[in-house]
Amino acid sequence: MNTRMTVLVPLAALFAACTSIPEQNAALDQATSAVDAARHNPQVAALAPDELTKAADSLRVAEQAATDHAATATVNHLAYMTLQRVRIANDTASSKASQAVVAGAAAERDKLLLEARTNEAASAEYAADNAEKQLALSEQNNDRKAAELANADAAAIRNDARVSDLEMQLKDLNAKQTDRGMVVTLGDVLFDTGKSQILASGSSNITKLADFFKRNPARTALIEGYTDDVGAPSVNLELSQQRANAVMTALISLGVPAGQLATLAHGEDMPTADNATAAGRQMNRRVEIVIAPTSKDVVSIE
Amino acid sequence: MNIPRPIRIATTVMTSILFAVLGGCVTTPVPSAQLAVADAAVQHANTSSTSQDAPAELQIAIAKLSSARQAETNRDYERAIQLAQEAEVDAQVAELTAQSARTRRAAVESQDAAHVLVEEIDRQNHRRADQESQ
Numbered sequence: 151m152n153t154r155m156t157v158l159v160p161l162a163a164l165f166a167a168c169t170s171i172p173e174q175n176a177a178l179d180q181a182t183s184a185v186d187a188a189r190h191n192p193q194v195a196a197l198a199p200d201e202l203t204k205a206a207d208s209l210r211v212a213e214q215a216a217t218d219h220a221a222t223a224t225v226n227h228l229a230y231m232t233l234q235r236v237r238i239a240n241d242t243a244s245s246k247a248s249q250a251v252v253a254g255a256a257a258e259r260d261k262l263l264l265e266a267r268t269n270e271a272a273s274a275e276y277a278a279d280n281a282e283k284q285l286a287l288s289e290q291n292n293d294r295k296a297a298e299l300a301n302a303d304a305a306a307i308r309n310d311a312r313v314s315d316l317e318m319q320l321k322d323l324n325a326k327q328t329d330r331g332m333v334v335t336l337g338d339v340l341f342d343t344g345k346s347q348i349l350a351s352g353s354s355n356i357t358k359l360a361d362f363f364k365r366n367p368a369r370t371a372l373i374e375g376y377t378d379d380v381g382a383p384s385v386n387l388e389l390s391q392q393r394a395n396a397v398m399t400a401l402i403s404l405g406v407p408a409g410q411l412a413t414l415a416h417g418e419d420m421p422t423a424d425n426a427t428a429a430g431r432q433m434n435r436r437v438e439i440v441i442a443p444t445s446k447d448v449v450s451i452e
Numbered sequence: 453m454n455i456p457r458p459i460r461i462a463t464t465v466m467t468s469i470l471f472a473v474l475g476g477c478v479t480t481p482v483p484s485a486q487l488a489v490a491d492a493a494v495q496h497a498n499t500s501s502t503s504q505d506a507p508a509e510l511q512i513a514i515a516k517l518s519s520a521r522q523a524e525t526n527r528d529y530e531r532a533i534q535l536a537q538e539a540e541v542d543a544q545v546a547e548l549t550a551q552s553a554r555t556r557r558a559a560v561e562s563q564d565a566a567h568v569l570v571e572e573i574d575r576q577n578h579r580r581a582d583q584e585s586q
Contacts, residue, residue: 227538234538234544241549241552242552248556255559255563256562259565265573266577270580
């Protein structure tokens with residue numbers, strides 16, 4: 151019996167340690183409530199699930215150790231490990247939440263910058279619109295100027311037309327272009343020898359001239375009288391003056407303003423033909439109407 | 453000593469078994485591996501930013517590693533293992549505490565920056581609106 155006891159008592163003690171109720175351990179209680187709190191924290195459950203699982207596993211080991219009546223130091227150690235794993239889970243979740251805030255802020259910043267750029271672009275577009283409008287305005291101005299230029303061109307063309315019209319009119323009168331301007335020569339057919347009376351035969355030429363001056367009120371003309379060399383020069387000078395005056399009087403009587411006309415006597419000077427022949431002398435008896443060029447027809451007449 | 457021989461043998465065997473079982477608890481191998489792991493974890497955590505943002509936690513880890521070494525020197529290998537494991541987890545806690553503090557600051561800063569940006573953009577928009585209305 152005695153020997154049986156010596157064997158059985160230590161064995162019973164050994165197995166008893168495995169079956170009895172675990173002792174209360176403050177550190178283990180703390181670890182249990184910490185794991186529970188972490189489990190019920192949605193941020194930790196969502197952002198640090200792996201760390202939370204490790205903490206829960208660690209708690210299970212600690213609880214098992216307590217159930218197995220492990221040394222208090224061991225249970226305390228395992229409870230401490232569990233508490234630290236809970237802290238790791240909490241910190242990990244907190245870090246990830248902050249990172250999400252940073253990322254969200256970055257996204258928000260990008261969005262804002264994009265909006266700002268869009269606004270800027272819209273503003274630039276607005277400025278471009280303005281520039282375009284101003285361009286359009288200046289184009290309108292250009293168009294208007296072009297139109298003015300076209301008008302001016304048209305006016306120039308009309309001037310040309312009037313000039314050519316002028317030339318056409320004067321052509322009928324056998325006008326010649328000279329350095330002094332267009333010259334219309336009225337032959338001696340207008341006058342009897344020694345007379346300054348205009349003959350009826352020359353009146354059609356005089357009428358054409360009168361029409362010309364009335365249509366071109368800006369035109370001025372010098373009416374120059376010439377004679378042949380028959381007779382005294384002083385008489386011839388007087389006669390040439392009288393003939394020039396006769397033409398001028400005839401034109402005025404047909405409605406040409408006197409201000410457009412002036413007379414000049416040349417007498418027997420500046421003959422256009424030989425006075426030795428009758429034909430030459432006839433050519434020298436003449437009245438020339440020199441139509442002064444105006445600035446407007448300098449170009450087109452030259 | 454009138455104990456019968458078979459019983460004596462049985463007692464010897466049982467006692468040997470008992471010692472073997474108990475001996476298993478006491479003779480822990482030298483925890484060099486656990487200490488090496490703890491040492492690495494503490495070194496990894498021992499950075500300027502951790503000592504700035506989680507100085508208390510870092511100090512606990514360093515002290516725990518030192519205690520683990522002391523326990524090893526005292527041949528209290530079981531305690532040395534526990535302390536080494538605690539030092540390792542303490543080092544991780546220190547690192548993560550510091551990281552969480554940094555990211556929290558970054559979050560606050562980026563939110564502030566976002567507010568500043570909103571204000572700046574509003575200001576520019578107003579200025580542009582003013583210019584356009586001129």
